[in-house]
Amino acid sequence: MRRVTINDIARECQTSKATVSYVINGRYNKVSQEMVEKVEKAVKDLGYVPSLSAKSLAGRESNLIGVIIPQMDVGEKLVFDNPFYSEFLSGLEYYLRKAGCGVVLSVINKHNGFEEMIKKWNLDGAVVFGIDNDKMLDSLGKYRFPVLLIDSYITKTGYHRMNIRDEEACYEATKFLLHGEQEPIALVTGQYEKSGLLQQRVNGYKRALCEAGCEVDLSLTYQGDITHEYGMEAAEKILKRQGVNKILATADILAYGILNQLQNHGRKIPEEYEVMGFDDTYQSRNMYPRVTTVGQNILKRGEKAGELILKIIGGQQVEKENYMDFQIIERDTTR
DSSP states (O other): OOOOOHHHHHHHHTSOHHHHHHHHTTOGGGSOHHHHHHHHHHHHHHTOOOOSOHHHHTTOOOOEEEEEEEOSSSOHHHHHHSHHHHHHHHHHHHHHHHTTOEEEEEEEOSTTHHHHHHHHHTOSEEEEEOOOSHHHHHHHHTTOOOEEEESOOOSOOSOEEEEEOHHHHHHHHHHHHHTTSOOOOEEEESOGGGOHHHHHHHHHHHHHHHHTTOOOOGGGEEEOOSSHHHHHHHHHHHTTSTTOOEEEESSHHHHHHHHHHHHHTTOOTTTTOEEEEEEOOHHHHHSSSOOEEEEOOHHHHHHHHHHHHHHHHTTOOOOSEEEEOOEEEOOTTOO
């Protein structure tokens, strides 16, 4: 969706850009009352976002791309403790910088945070993570400017999205851990009732268990913050469960915490416990033991997001649904 500019307002009102600029900047003495009302109505109807930037008043691009991470339930620190974001943003920033664009990053914990960011920075477009409710989407959508949604499973159409096939990925991960056997697998995840992304992964886990003839025991699903600390907490609970020796985490950072706590108790990996993560972050490749995980090439995903948002801004043809590949990466924490 192309960003509404001052030129669009002028065209709608059949007047000059200067006249529109006067109204936007409150210089009503330069314009008739009839024209003021006409311009203000067009601004509202078209979803134009006035900017403090002189570039915007001239109808020019800012070359700034917003990266918005809505997190209503956790703080900014918890977001950036997860290495997934730092790796994704590295790929995104690298691609955009080569294209001559800057990046403005914001973690938003309120529904009107979109408006505050868009108005402040005069963004040409935005890459937005994890929108899963209509209220939040409506808050963003009223500004009518280019958006690429990442890891979002909203039902509304008309938005460009880039995901991996999360249900299929977690289905394959669960099958891999089962090794063709019928054994219980503990699942450690975030609050999946609030996340379409995590719900997809939980669905894949359940489907694989059902197909293998295993009981889907909800008491083996552990939900909390997606942090190293919660991984440790979940592992402590799993250690008390008899006969549960396989653990699937829906993020590598959870897997790190699980492994840390298992090793604190002197458990052997993978002889006594098998652990599998999700993401293939830098740490999973370089810590000891190296973590078996679902790889999604995070850096490449970031670069692809940069490519897509620039095409959307430029009015090029882009598919609404864009999927990246995943793969099972076997390392030291599984047999």
